[in-house]
Amino acid sequence: MKRIAVDAMGGDHAPKAIVEGVNRAIQDFSDIEVQLYGHEDKIREYLTVKERVTIIHTQEKIDSDDEPTKAIRRKKEASMVLAAKAVKEERADALLSAGNTGALLAAGLLVVGRIKGIERPGLMSTLPTTNGQGFDMLDLGANAENTPTHLLQYAVLGSFYAKTVRGIAKPRVGLLNNGTEATKGDTLHKEAYDLLSREPSIHFIGNVEARDVMHGVADVVVTDGFTGNAVLKAIEGTAMTIMGSLKSSLTSGGFKAKLGALLLKDSLYQLKETMDYSSAGGAVLFGLKAPLVKSHGSSDAQAIYHTIKQIRAMLATDVVNQLVTTFSKEVQGD
Amino acid sequence: MKRIAVDAMGGDHAPKAIVEGVNRAIQDFSDIEVQLYGHEDKIREYLTVKERVTIIHTQEKIDSDDEPTKAIRRKKEASMVLAAKAVKEERADALLSAGNTGALLAAGLLVVGRIKGIERPGLMSTLPTTNGQGFDMLDLGANAENTPTHLLQYAVLGSFYAKTVRGIAKPRVGLLNNGTEATKGDTLHKEAYDLLSREPSIHFIGNVEARDVMHGVADVVVTDGFTGNAVLKAIEGTAMTIMGSLKSSLTSGGFKAKLGALLLKDSLYQLKETMDYSSAGGAVLFGLKAPLVKSHGSSDAQAIYHTIKQIRAMLATDVVNQLVTTFSKEVQGD
Numbered sequence: 001m002k003r004i005a006v007d008a009m010g011g012d013h014a015p016k017a018i019v020e021g022v023n024r025a026i027q028d029f030s031d032i033e034v035q036l037y038g039h040e041d042k043i044r045e046y047l048t049v050k051e052r053v054t055i056i057h058t059q060e061k062i063d064s065d066d067e068p069t070k071a072i073r074r075k076k077e078a079s080m081v082l083a084a085k086a087v088k089e090e091r092a093d094a095l096l097s098a099g100n101t102g103a104l105l106a107a108g109l110l111v112v113g114r115i116k117g118i119e120r121p122g123l124m125s126t127l128p129t130t131n132g133q134g135f136d137m138l139d140l141g142a143n144a145e146n147t148p149t150h151l152l153q154y155a156v157l158g159s160f161y162a163k164t165v166r167g168i169a170k171p172r173v174g175l176l177n178n179g180t181e182a183t184k185g186d187t188l189h190k191e192a193y194d195l196l197s198r199e200p201s202i203h204f205i206g207n208v209e210a211r212d213v214m215h216g217v218a219d220v221v222v223t224d225g226f227t228g229n230a231v232l233k234a235i236e237g238t239a240m241t242i243m244g245s246l247k248s249s250l251t252s253g254g255f256k257a258k259l260g261a262l263l264l265k266d267s268l269y270q271l272k273e274t275m276d277y278s279s280a281g282g283a284v285l286f287g288l289k290a291p292l293v294k295s296h297g298s299s300d301a302q303a304i305y306h307t308i309k310q311i312r313a314m315l316a317t318d319v320v321n322q323l324v325t326t327f328s329k330e331v332q333g334d
Numbered sequence: 335m336k337r338i339a340v341d342a343m344g345g346d347h348a349p350k351a352i353v354e355g356v357n358r359a360i361q362d363f364s365d366i367e368v369q370l371y372g373h374e375d376k377i378r379e380y381l382t383v384k385e386r387v388t389i390i391h392t393q394e395k396i397d398s399d400d401e402p403t404k405a406i407r408r409k410k411e412a413s414m415v416l417a418a419k420a421v422k423e424e425r426a427d428a429l430l431s432a433g434n435t436g437a438l439l440a441a442g443l444l445v446v447g448r449i450k451g452i453e454r455p456g457l458m459s460t461l462p463t464t465n466g467q468g469f470d471m472l473d474l475g476a477n478a479e480n481t482p483t484h485l486l487q488y489a490v491l492g493s494f495y496a497k498t499v500r501g502i503a504k505p506r507v508g509l510l511n512n513g514t515e516a517t518k519g520d521t522l523h524k525e526a527y528d529l530l531s532r533e534p535s536i537h538f539i540g541n542v543e544a545r546d547v548m549h550g551v552a553d554v555v556v557t558d559g560f561t562g563n564a565v566l567k568a569i570e571g572t573a574m575t576i577m578g579s580l581k582s583s584l585t586s587g588g589f590k591a592k593l594g595a596l597l598l599k600d601s602l603y604q605l606k607e608t609m610d611y612s613s614a615g616g617a618v619l620f621g622l623k624a625p626l627v628k629s630h631g632s633s634d635a636q637a638i639y640h641t642i643k644q645i646r647a648m649l650a651t652d653v654v655n656q657l658v659t660t661f662s663k664e665v666q667g668d
Contacts, residue, residue: 233544
């Protein structure tokens with residue numbers, strides 16, 4: 001049985017979207033058990049399943065504008081903190097939250113703890129590509145500054161995830177840079193390029209550019225947290241802007257456009273599905289002793305369901321324990 | 335009369351697209367004079383205008399895969415180098431090229447030269463926003479590494495451009511960062527934030543995120559060249575991916591989808607126009623003694639025409655000479 005600790009109070013549509021996602025997941029997956037941390041009455045309002053689900057009541061929660069580290073240290077009874085403690089104390093195998101990202105990172109570092117040998121956990125997501133395969137990118141912003149060694153560790157982590165969870169035999173690892181030539185980039189990226197080329201455990205294919213990642217040039221894209229965060233937000237912003245403009249040009253376009261939109265409904269829906277981040281699951285804070293998964297703040301029940309499905313797949317492959325073994329060997333071998 | 339030196343041999347569709355863009359611009363703007371640098375016979379094949387246009391023949395040109403600095407130093411007769419020399423020697427007021435970006439940057443630094451007081455020229459573009467206003471962003475990749483002082487200079491440069499060329503009375507300047515709070519970012523961005531807040535000549539509105547720039551949160555977005563390059567390429571890649579998927583889901587969607595697409599043609603065209611970078615002109619290498627403007631490598635005649643229009647507007651406001659005055663004062667005042 002896979003035991004998932006869920007922060008029922010985090011996110012724009014909590015607890016409704018969270019609990020409804022859990023309802024669906026419990027029905028579909030007979031091998032999971034969910035612990036819901038949060039306000040019992042508010043959770044019960046939406047909870048329809050009875051088996052394999054426990055409510056751990058608490059009135060405290062972390063707000064989206066709380067200062068992360070302070071919140072984790074002071075709000076000892078917050079739903080997110082209690083869920084992290086359950087993971088730390090091995091009463092749960094993974095944590096899911098759609099709440100304050102910074103606070104979740106802080107909970108990961110301060111409560112759950114890093115895998116020995118990993119300097120800085122990175123935030124990783126599987127992002128969509130036109131061929132439907134997707135690519136894993138990290139660090140998406142867990143850190144504001146990274147060293148070349150961090151980037152090497154992200155390459156190993158991402159490669160490991162692509163291999164074990166996504167079943168890609170020999171994941172192509174690319175370094176996000178400002179050009180494809182080997183000599184490109186600032187000092188950080190030049191040094192990282194060098195480290196990545198010399199690492200035998202990964203299949204490094206060289207530098208990749210942000211313009212090509214959605215075309216599937218690599219299975220794993222390694223980047224520092226500052227750039228990764230900016231690129232992810234640029235992709236999100238552009239996608240939302242275009243889809244928004246498309247929608248408004250359809251609705252404001254008069255009868256002809258409305259009829260056209262009606263005829264195109266299936267095709268547009270298909271496009272939306274391809275671009276839909278919610279079905280790709282959440283962002284994994286990777287490099288911790290247990291998977292902490294962040295679902296988007298605006299997650300609906302569907303996104304929560306998919307994130308639980310993703311956590312289930314991660315737990316099935318035992319990816320984190322395999323990482324612990326790998327990194328402890330490397331550290332000893334140093 | 336505004337004298338524009340045009341590299342007729344740079345870009346994927348050169349010299350055809352370049353010359354056709356020039357034809358149209360000469361017809362529309364009676365106050366410009368164009369010098370076409372490149373292979374005379376190949377240029378004549380497309381040139382339809384006769385007045386206010388000169389051909390300066392040369393057989394040498396810089397290729398897209400040439401190593402930038404080496405190419406500028408060795409290919410002394412290349413169309414781009416001759417055009418840069420004309421600007422340097424004040425036989426032309428501005429340069430337009432759709433060729434090798436790195437080489438154009440090198441030509442700017444080595445041939446044309448920096449404005450006194452500006453440490454590192456930045457690459458700047460006016461990018462589209464949903465409200466049609468657009469925003470200026472720099473540095474988009476002229477530099478792989480920047481200091482806080484460079485970022486301050488970009489804020490002053492961008493603000494100057496938005497004011498004089500785009501007519502925005504009090505341009506809102508934002509610093510691209512990984513969160514909107516004042517304390518966000520790595521060391522570079524924290525220090526830049528501090529410098530920007532203390533600069534009296536600009537209207538600094540704080541940090542902005544890549545996700546919001548297309549919604550017009552700022553008129554000028556300041557960023558280091560590494561991040562700016564990645565964000566620009568992420569925006570381009572995402573827009574192209576979505577438009578491509580839209581097109582393929584329309585054409586593969588059977589009769590109903592095709593009929594729908596036909597009815598929607600106007601609305602989709604309007605969307606494409608909003609997102610169209612080509613009508614916004616080229617990227618200006620800003621901080622040099624004269625404007626060097628880079629049009630996209632894949633520019634068609636329409637994009638070249640719009641870039642000439644943009645250069646004409648810049649020359650009309652005399653923005654570069656105003657900058658020279660401003661920065662020389664600041665340097666003396668130090």
